[in-house]
Amino acid sequence: MATADVTATPTRRPFTGRRVRFGDVSLQVVAGAAAAATTALVGLITWKVIDGSRLAIVKNGWGFLTRVAWNPVIGRELYGAGSFLFGTVVTSFGALLLATPLALGAALFLTELSPRFIRGPVTALIETLAAVPSVLIGLWGIYVLGPALRTSIEHWLHAAFGWIPLFGPQSAAGASVFTAIIVLAIMILPIVSSISRELFLGVPLELKEGALALGTTRWEMVRGIMFPYARGGITAALILGLGRAMGEAIAVTQVIGGSPTIQWNLFSTSDSLASKIASTYQGAVSRLQLSSLIELGLILLVLSLAANITAQWIVRQTARKHGVTRGGHA
Amino acid sequence: MDRAADGAQARRHPRGTRVSAQELSGPSVRNDRLARRRRVGHAMEAGAWLSAAIAVAILGLVVWSVASKGRSELNLNLITKTPIPFSLTNAPQGLSNAFAGTIVIVGLATLMALPVGILIAVYVNEFAPPSIRAGVGLVLDVLSGVPAIVIGIFIFLLLVVGSGQSALKGSLSLAILMLPFVARTTIEVLALVPNSLREASLGLGIAAWRTTLSIVLPRAIGGILTGTVLAVARVAGETAPLLFTSSVVGTKTDWDPAHALQTIPVAIFELSESPSPQDHARAWAAGFILLMFILFASLGARALVTRHTRKISGR
């Protein structure tokens, strides 16, 4: 009996080698175009923002980065990013400083310490914190957190340590850098916490058992084994959190008060790059002012991209490192 | 049994502090090293408990504030009446324009982001070689790191300058924010679809494009929708990009995407700066509705995620 050609059936054409189907090609082209467009989008965003700030770049010069000024009066316009850069740095790093121990602590709680039955709900609740819109956290910050801080912690710190410039007199407006830092910390806590949680879950059980079997306490095992193992990922998580804090405009502008000066006083008002843009945009009259605001946005974009790309690079580096199999060679 | 134990230990360990069996019976004055290590350990564990408690408490505080402070304005008027700025009377007002605008803008954003996100995921999962896959992944990650306000500036410069604001332009900015999220979750979901399914379909002679559209995607649809709901929840509360694209709005309840429409987050933002306490209460009330929507969408979607991933991967 002749061997049946299983690929040739009466209703199909014989298999004559590579045939490119129109449907396959079009799907691939369309889908590929979507991917390419997205890649182009990032470049387009960067280019457009540069383009929009071109006027300001030319007029303001390099001094823009350090100049502390924002004078929109026509005829005497002078703009500088110095105070806003300072504000962004202070609020973002302050938020990171505050959020990191809390986030790591919560992640450790969820992976090592909590009873099984509350693990799921608490994880969901902490991730839900990330879902709360920034405008609501800001609203809460203005009318609940701000006043509470003012009468309690800010008051005590100023009374006790007022001689340190950091804890100077409280602002009249009730808004402060301190409130902004706490608001930002609340916003980045869930991100750092959930990434850390995943990292801690990924520490191999055998490493943890090996450490505990030596007679170490759980904390010693965490500090000596889990943290070093997860170090790269945690760093990336922190940088991502930093980027998120730098880019937050709405919640910050609601609670920070908006003053274009550089002060070391945590309880004074201030402004960050993002919050300045958000608060001033609608009142921008002159083209130079608008362009200067966009230049602020450019600085913000550069900082955010730097943070994001650094974090991604670290993630990919650590993934490669942990992918190394053990006991490589005899 | 002779108790030569101590003698033997002395012989073996002539130097150093040696933890003896006495340690086993709990904190001992003799070896405060272990006691101190234990104290430090307990303190750290208490700190971890406290951290988790603080995080949950903050969520509780925010939700409680939002729920309680808006109560006076939390009524049907909020959704049915339009705002009356600078009102000197007690005429009933609400934020109906914001509710309508939010539905329009978020809806349009979803319609824009969903197909593109799915297409990107299809490309990455079904067609792209590994290097391109990594590259697109990187692009998506970078795009998700661009601050929302910068996206607003971008659309402003691209489309609003010269032509004015509109809801459609606002939707576009939100769509850009949603895109990486939708694409990434769809990629994960498509990867869960077992290869055996694709092979079975291809083995029957069905073309690759048909396999993808008729077999793979429908299988993954649950997960894709869940990811979309999460993206919508994320974007429904966005304010910054809309400041540039859809903030100069009228007070009438408008559904026309060609006009600039009010959204709830922007309304809350503007009301929060107002001096009037009724405005504040209205902001809280609108915030309550927004938050409830977002919470239900997020928690509901997350609850469904496990069910869907199991269904998709066939386990």
Add this chain to the structure above:
Amino acid sequence: MSTTIEPPVNEPSVKVEIHREPMPGRERLETIFHVDDLDAIYGAKAAVKGVTMEIYKNLVTAIIGPSGCGKSTYIRCFNRMNDLIPSYRQTGTIRYHDQDICGSNIDPVAVRRNIGMVFQRPNPFPKSIYDNVAWGCRVLGMKENLDERVERALTQAALWDEVKDRLKASGLSLSGGQQQRLCIARAIAVEPDVVLMDEPASALDPIATQAIEQLMHTLKSEYTFVIVTHNMQQAARVADMTAFFSISQGEEGSRWGELIEYDATEKIFTAPSDKRTEDYVTGRFG
């Protein structure tokens, strides 16, 4: 004992070569663990039930038996490692220096300080070779003469010569057998009384296995070894005392592990008292 075991014709029999110094007489043995009616239970299923035995100091005690008889669970009772598993409970006592180490008032950290463990698969830390051994010492407060301690531990683990020039290299760069010896060095660096070994050579090649068996032999004058092994020849080679566990069945198909026989190794392998032991060691099952 005059009983002889005659393997049935045409059936493979276990050739057990016994090369070992004679054990000290029973009256000179010191008990280090006294296990009394121990039940180890996961959730609703018991892993082992009713174990009563004594483990003697400075001997190598082997725990053998078919897979599923609870040997690993049993050995992990001695250093409270089973505590890490949420559904675990146990009844009965294990007395160590007149303390019941299973008691709720006993801190597992202190127990593990004195009773160390080497695991089935080598699990060195992702640190340098030096730090693998030194980390435990540092954390536990044995900070003086760290270099000496590390060298001593590595020497006792028969690894020093191979790694003395590359102490900064990662512990993960060693071969499997070397990694396991590193884990042994790490365990003995903190100077425990007892070293528990859960099938330490099962993931290793014969040469590496031999190195580890030799190690036990050399070190038993300083430490007490309890080793779980599925390899009978290994037990015969290294152990002074052997405990044979097997699986018992109850109603409704419940199964658990039980201690069948516990005696000097020579006796277990040449003249076991229990038929089940005889069946196992002659290879008729398991």
